[in-house]
Amino acid sequence: MTAAPRIGAGADRLAALDRRFLARAVELGRGGWGRVHPNPMVGAVVARDGTVLGEARHEEFGGPHAEAAALAGLGERARGATLYASLEPCRHTGKTPPCTEAIHRAGVARTVFWAAEPGAEAGGGGKWLRRRGVRVDGPFGDRADWAAENPVFFHRAAGSRPYVALKLAVSLDGRIAPGGGRRVWLTGAEARAEVHRLRAGFDAILVGTRTWKSDDPLLTARGAVKPRVPPVPVLLDRRGEATAGLRALNGDVGGRAIVVAASDAAGGLERRLAGRAEVAAVPVTRRGLDLAAALGGLVERGVGSVLCEGGGVLAASLLTGRLVDRLYLFVAPVVIGEGGVPAFPHAAGTIPGARTPPAGGWQARLDPVRFGSDTLIVLDRGG
């Protein structure tokens, strides 16, 4: 994401300069993608009289929090300054001391924060600072705004199933491929590099049977961001046809891999893969593998977020089953035509002929981004 963040409701209470620094803090935080998970991405700016004194992000899980890092080295210069943070400063001691104490000790006169800290343990930092005489403004926007920036973090705090994102590359007419099983690159190199960057922020990358059979993909994050923990490749394999030689099961990062098979095929598969991958057994519905059960099984294996990358059958099943939290839609400036494979099956969550976008439909909360001639539209499931 390079487009400007959306501060959301209530921000009109802030001066323009405050909004700018708060947006800058959110933007800084984005740089932690793939490195800070399971922590949230957080950025912070220290400023006085319109001048930035320090800025930082939470760079790495286990490393300093953004607020402490932005204050570090400022010494007496921080006294009386304003600290802007994209998340409410934490007031608990985890891998690092509480940020609230660092802020108070530095003599910061005012703290402006964007998202409320949802954790019972870490939350309440704003209140803590107020009690100690720091002027505190925040939160701004609502949970849906914050979740758009830190989707996995806010999902984890709320739900029991993994956060599910679906990546689709579509033509202007909403097709993912020509007919007849032919495969094409719809998007250009810049868009494909962005997919590798996105992969770094997920616990797992999931593909359907046809995709691994035809492409034998590596399913690693080979982009600008090296993930702190490499995503786990997950292959759907109803009939238990996977073989130990598949590239996704032999990643050079030496990580895990998971193959999801129908219960009646799982035993034989496990023997054949001989430890090359974990095998998850799930029931079968009349449409194929029970995807809801498959996703539930991933949570049990510590997978809190999944990026689903295709193919068309998987995408259609996930959309029809309303199992998708976020759509990363790369729109390529080409037309495939009526014979092509549609990305959106008929009943994919909106009402044909609706006069207005229906409640529960998709919402764009992040700004679109251009990659070469392709456009990335990020759509989050509506409330």
Added chain:
Amino acid sequence: MTAAPRIGAGADRLAALDRRFLARAVELGRGGWGRVHPNPMVGAVVARDGTVLGEARHEEFGGPHAEAAALAGLGERARGATLYASLEPCRHTGKTPPCTEAIHRAGVARTVFWAAEPGAEAGGGGKWLRRRGVRVDGPFGDRADWAAENPVFFHRAAGSRPYVALKLAVSLDGRIAPGGGRRVWLTGAEARAEVHRLRAGFDAILVGTRTWKSDDPLLTARGAVKPRVPPVPVLLDRRGEATAGLRALNGDVGGRAIVVAASDAAGGLERRLAGRAEVAAVPVTRRGLDLAAALGGLVERGVGSVLCEGGGVLAASLLTGRLVDRLYLFVAPVVIGEGGVPAFPHAAGTIPGARTPPAGGWQARLDPVRFGSDTLIVLDRGG
């Protein structure tokens, strides 16, 4: 457009601060949309040591040019400063004195400009300044980049047919409406306001027969930008069925209107409309009105740019006829389904099954913009 402009090839020769001020000049220029035509949109920034001393845009046709306006009132402070302009400073006397002289007289030490001035009369400003000892950097990017920002201006300098933009509001699956002739609002209020802003920058708004018959639209620009010259409503009307009472022919701005009819229907129509609109007679092909001839006829009537707004039949004919220079594609986060009306007929300019985006396809040169939950993708016809 609110997204950052693209400076293009060669800009890596510039320092980061230079690029920022040049991008700011382009961004400033955009505010002249609907007010400066037939002049180009131009912005200018005067800066020294990283500090902005003055900035301005060409606000209004006939009014001061951006460069002169940015220098105005700076007096001796401009001496030794750098002037950034989105277009090469003009060196001819039109409604205002040459900008080159204003720059030279102010003692500006360096001029950085983005687009080359294409006019034989006004061009050569960079060379003129260099000869007088001003350091000059520019142009940057190429004609396609410049035309993306000032499409009508650069089209006019090149071609004989009008600049044709097609506005489409599509669903995620590339449909413009459900089947069966039902009509829906796909996009939200913010996107529709942007359409009114866009209208202000065109000489004419064109709609097909079904649209004016079913909607009786006003076809005026009722948005944030009041056009200096209101766009002329143009109705396609093969059979000469328009009536004097249509709202588009009775605009409260008291402007012109044009009805395009088949040659055999034009005479009767002209009598019936009794001066309420100009009637343009064009030949008929086996697909209906000859659109290329219709567009040619508009040039003869002083219409240099047309925004085509529908409906589906017109859009399909324009795309199939390769008559569209720019697509304003508003993508709504809804799915209509396979029964819907496709925005892109089969042979709309790209090759089904192509392995890479084909030459001559669409290119995104401007960044996409979000309006509420809708996304505007601007696509220009490839070279």
